[in-house]
Amino acid sequence: MRTANSKIGTKKPIQKSARQKSKARSQASLAHLADLKLLPKAVLLQMHQLMVKSRVLEERLIKIYKAGDAYFWIGSPGEEAWGVSLGLNIHKGQGPEYDYLHLHYRGTPTVVALGMPMLDAIRLIMNRATDPCTGGRNFSGHYCFPQWNVVPATSPIETQYVMALGTAHVQKRHRSAKNQALTVVTGGDAGTAEGDFASCLVWASRKNQELPLLITVQNNKWGISTAFAGQHGETAIADRAKAFNIRARVINGNNPIESYLAVQEEMKYIRQTGHPSFIEAHLSRLYGHSSASGANLTHQEVDCVKDFERQLVDAGALTASAAKEIWESFEAEGFAAQQQVKNEAGPLADSIWENIYVGGENADWRKF
Numbered sequence: 001m002r003t004a005n006s007k008i009g010t011k012k013p014i015q016k017s018a019r020q021k022s023k024a025r026s027q028a029s030l031a032h033l034a035d036l037k038l039l040p041k042a043v044l045l046q047m048h049q050l051m052v053k054s055r056v057l058e059e060r061l062i063k064i065y066k067a068g069d070a071y072f073w074i075g076s077p078g079e080e081a082w083g084v085s086l087g088l089n090i091h092k093g094q095g096p097e098y099d100y101l102h103l104h105y106r107g108t109p110t111v112v113a114l115g116m117p118m119l120d121a122i123r124l125i126m127n128r129a130t131d132p133c134t135g136g137r138n139f140s141g142h143y144c145f146p147q148w149n150v151v152p153a154t155s156p157i158e159t160q161y162v163m164a165l166g167t168a169h170v171q172k173r174h175r176s177a178k179n180q181a182l183t184v185v186t187g188g189d190a191g192t193a194e195g196d197f198a199s200c201l202v203w204a205s206r207k208n209q210e211l212p213l214l215i216t217v218q219n220n221k222w223g224i225s226t227a228f229a230g231q232h233g234e235t236a237i238a239d240r241a242k243a244f245n246i247r248a249r250v251i252n253g254n255n256p257i258e259s260y261l262a263v264q265e266e267m268k269y270i271r272q273t274g275h276p277s278f279i280e281a282h283l284s285r286l287y288g289h290s291s292a293s294g295a296n297l298t299h300q301e302v303d304c305v306k307d308f309e310r311q312l313v314d315a316g317a318l319t320a321s322a323a324k325e326i327w328e329s330f331e332a333e334g335f336a337a338q339q340q341v342k343n344e345a346g347p348l349a350d351s352i353w354e355n356i357y358v359g360g361e362n363a364d365w366r367k368f
Contacts, residue, residue, distance in 0.1 A: 032311040051080035054109040060334035073291040076106035078284035081256035081304035087113025100149040100167040102160040102185040105141035129347040136347040158191035161200035168211035180271035182212040190223025204276040205244040213276040220285035241278035253281030254304040
């Protein structure tokens with residue numbers, strides 16, 4: 001006799017045997033070992049170290065917020081594999097003969113790869129006058145480094161996609177056999193609903209006016225608390241680029257080797273042709289959207305840092321003890337930086353008018 005709770009036609013899920021699970025792990029391990037051979041060992045270890053540094057830094061920023069020493073946190077835990085790979089492929093410098101970066105608020109791994117010390121990010125989140133990005137007047141993750149062509153990040157989402165057209169236009173004018181610089185723009189999947197994103201696709205791809213622009217979307221499947229699945233009619237966001245004859249691809253952004261090679265390949269294409277390219281990177285969001293959603297760790301998504309470290313240890317490229325020392329070293333650096341910044345002053349009221357116009361031109365409307 002059936003009970004009231006029984007369901008006709010339901011089947012018990014098929015459980016994998018221990019042997020099947022072991023075989024799957026072995027196959028995955030072999031695939032990872034093959035991936036590791038695609039890049040020199042020195043590059044792999046550099047990527048791992050930068051990924052750990054970025055993660056430790058972001059977790060330090062979250063601690064600072066939760067201790068009441070900052071007003072707000074937003075950042076990039078889960079995007080280290082993609083962001084570090086991007087940063088390592090940048091032709092770094094100042095001016096149109098070097099690459100421009102229009103980052104959104106999840107750019108920590110990229111600027112860490114460019115060379116940003118932890119101290120700068122901590123001064124930014126704690127709103128200190130010593131903050132080199134904004135003078136203590138913007139949120140965490142809103143980086144600006146003129147010496148590396150890192151354009152100021154904006155809080156309104158996706159405005160960077162139309163701003164990037166400007167630097168790409170300048171680089172098109174300066175383009176020569178010796179000068180093949182490009183512009184990179186990053187953003188999230190939810191923001192692609194904005195008109196600025198569509199405008200970027202239009203203006204980057206006009207016939208005979210194509211721009212040297214790497215358009216990227218970091219798809220973590222969330223827009224604050226709204227899931228990706230119910231918001232998009234297209235199969236992949238990259239499909240929208242194809243409608244404009246923009247070369248496009250979708251990658252596993254949790255895989256640092258795949259990310260590194262994809263960025264390298266697309267940048268080579270852009271430098272050679274002067275045409276735009278598009279990468280959609282699927283990756284994780286490990287601490288929620290921001291401090292507004294709690295900034296608590298989720299164990300439901302892939303952790304690219306821990307996975308990559310495990311692969312390196314399994315392959316004999318890194319020892320567990322050496323990995324532990326790397327984490328502890330960056331933990332100590334982050335803690336020391338926080339203690340230093342605690343004693344630094346915030347911005348003075350009159351300084352609000354500084355750094356608005358080029359060359360220190362007066363911006364105080366009361367003195368016009």
